[in-house]
Each structure stands twice: as structure tokens, then as C-alpha cells.
Amino acid sequence: MMENEQTEQISSVEWEAEEFETHPRDLNWYVVRGGLLLPVVVYFIYIKNWILLATALMLGVVLFLTGKLKSKILRCKVDGSGVTINDKALSYDQLKTFWFSNIKGAIKLHLISTFKLMTVISLNISNIESENKIRSILSQFLPESKNKGEDLVDKVNRFLKL
Numbered sequence: 001m002m003e004n005e006q007t008e009q010i011s012s013v014e015w016e017a018e019e020f021e022t023h024p025r026d027l028n029w030y031v032v033r034g035g036l037l038l039p040v041v042v043y044f045i046y047i048k049n050w051i052l053l054a055t056a057l058m059l060g061v062v063l064f065l066t067g068k069l070k071s072k073i074l075r076c077k078v079d080g081s082g083v084t085i086n087d088k089a090l091s092y093d094q095l096k097t098f099w100f101s102n103i104k105g106a107i108k109l110h111l112i113s114t115f116k117l118m119t120v121i122s123l124n125i126s127n128i129e130s131e132n133k134i135r136s137i138l139s140q141f142l143p144e145s146k147n148k149g150e151d152l153v154d155k156v157n158r159f160l161k162l
Contacts, residue, residue, distance in 0.1 A: 012079035013133045017124035018071040025067045092141040099145040
């Protein structure tokens with residue numbers, strides 16, 4: 001009974017965030033990636049390795065199609081019961097730790113979950129005030145990881161502009 005009263009007294013923070021960061025892809029982006037893929041395809045044809053050829057071609061198609069994806073808007077909420085992303089609620093016992101990163105002015109909240117296939121969840125934060133409010137709520141339930149930056153997957157995606 002006491003725990004429910006404590007959860008009700010904790011304020012909540014709600015915000016909207018893009019599902020993923022989008023990068024502009026001009027003709028140059030496609031020419032460079034195509035120029036890198038073409039010799040690989042030719043080499044796999046030359047050595048008659050059809051499985052690697054099919055894999056390289058599928059990779060090229062996937063890279064092309066990811067450029068066509070549009071980022072959805074996520075409704076995010078942090079409160080005393082956990083973190084909610086759209087209609088998916090994560091209680092604090094499903095989360096291990098959290099931290100924030102600030103790369104080129106973009107603030108992200110990173111959460112490590114207990115799920116095996118979805119270990120790191122990254123959410124864009126709109127401003128520094130929201131970051132401070134979210135930190136104050138989360139720190140009551142989860143430890144904050146220090147000296148952690150951007151997730152490796154996010155770094156690779158930003159570098160390759162995926």
C-alpha cells in the first residue's frame with residue numbers, strides 16, 4: 001500500500017521523440033556505397049561464390065530501402081511505475097540502468113533492459129530541462145551509469161548515415 005502511494009506522488013515527464021535519426025542521402029551517398037559494393041559483387045562473381053554474392057546484393061537492397069523509411073513519432077513517458085513508449089510499458093524491474101548522451105546537441109536517454117534481444121533502448125530527449133526531470137525520476141528506481149556515451153549501434157548508424 002505504501003509503495004502505491006509513493007508512485008502516485010512522483011511526477012511524470014511526457015515527450016515525443018522520433019523513432020530513429022534520419023540522415024539526408026543525396027546522390028553522392030548512393031554513388032559512394034554503390035561504388036564500394038560493385039567491386040565486391042564483381043569479385044564474388046569471379047570466384048563463383050553465389051552465396052556471398054546473394055548476401056552482398058541483399059545488403060545493397062537493404063541499404064537502399066532503409067533510406068526510404070520514415071521515422072515515426074514515439075510518445076514517451078517516465079513516471080513512478082516505469083517507462084512507457086507508445087503503448088509498451090516497461091516496469092523498473094525490466095530495466096537495469098540508464099544514462100544520457102549529448103552528441104552534437106542531441107540529447108538521448110539510454111536504458112538497458114533485461115530483455116535479451118532488446119538490451120539498449122535509446123530515446124531522443126527534447127531539451128535539458130526534460131533531461132533533468134527524467135533523471136530525477138529514474139534515479140529513484142535505477143542506478144545511473146557514469147562515463148557512458150552513445151551506444152555503439154547509434155555511433156555506427158550515425159557514421160554510415162543509415
